[in-house]
Amino acid sequence: MSTWILEPGHTEAEFRARHMMVTWVRGLFKDIHGKLELDWEHCLEATFEGEIDAAGIWTGEAARDEHLRSTDFFDVENHPKITFAGGFTERTGATTFDGEVELTIRGVTRTVPLHVHYLGEWKTPFWLDGENKGELRRIGFEATARINRHDFGVAWQDEIPGGGLVVSNDIDLGFIRWLTARVPGQPGRDILLEKPGPPAMDEATANQVRELATKGATGFTLGFTTDNCQKTYEQLKARGVEFTQEPVEREYGTDIGLRDPFGNHIRIVQLAPTAVQAGPKEKGR
DSSP: OEEEEEOGGGOOEEEEEEETTTEEEEEEEOOEEEEEEEOGGGGGGOEEEEEEEGGGOBOSOHHHHHHHHSTTTTOTTTOOEEEEEEEEEEEOSSSEEEEEEEEEETTEEEEEEEEEEEEEEEEEEEEETTEEEEEEEEEEEEEEOOOOGGGGTOOOOOOBTTTBOEEEEEEEOSSOEEEEEEOTTOTTOEEEEOOSOTTTSOHHHHHHHHHHHHTTOOOOEEEEEOSOHHHHHHHHHHTTOOEEEEEEEETTEEEEEEEOTTOOEEEEEEEOTTSOOOSOSEEEO
16 A cells, blocks of 8 residues: 655645626635555555645635635634545546545535546656755546535525525536525525426426426426435325325435325425435425
């Protein structure tokens, strides 16, 4: 097993977040220290760990960076370090892996899935204090993940003047993406923005639904989450509720469907462990 040191000068954590519904704010952390334990013959035993100086956040705008350091966001005075520790869980290709990392922000730790790409190994010049010390072996990796700030206690939200919608959560599971927007003054409820299509329905049905939607002919849909979909189904069925769909396991979890007396569609879903929902438990669209 070889130990590789994360070089602060060649290591960074980049991020982007939706801002005011129309653009992305991008930023990075540079002061990162850590190590990787790796043996290519047993690469799934690899582990890595490190820490990030939270106060070093940079988005290119000083006032915004100062706000991000405040208690509204990273609270760097009380939580100066962001820490991480994880490993590879599956080899998905010659140079790609899935992994998991225990990420701690503001003192809150969550397990976050990773997609990892090995970039290669090189022999490079090694200079120290202006003197050439010979060659140094370096390897490169990059990893991507999507996290929800609410999982780490970052719940600050602003309102757009005039009562506009402010984007709340953006959950990307690869095969499906949920985007929710929060109505100012109603922090307990989100609006789910969804384009009809798989896996909720086949493409032919989705085309019909989209055509009806453009004509304003679709009904209202309300969605709820539950910790136990099967139990909820059995309880409601025992009370005489008629279902349009019995419990079905999908990539994002298990869900059931029914209609209210007016014909409006209601869905109840138990999210899979990898499809962590943050924010309100009640959604409507």
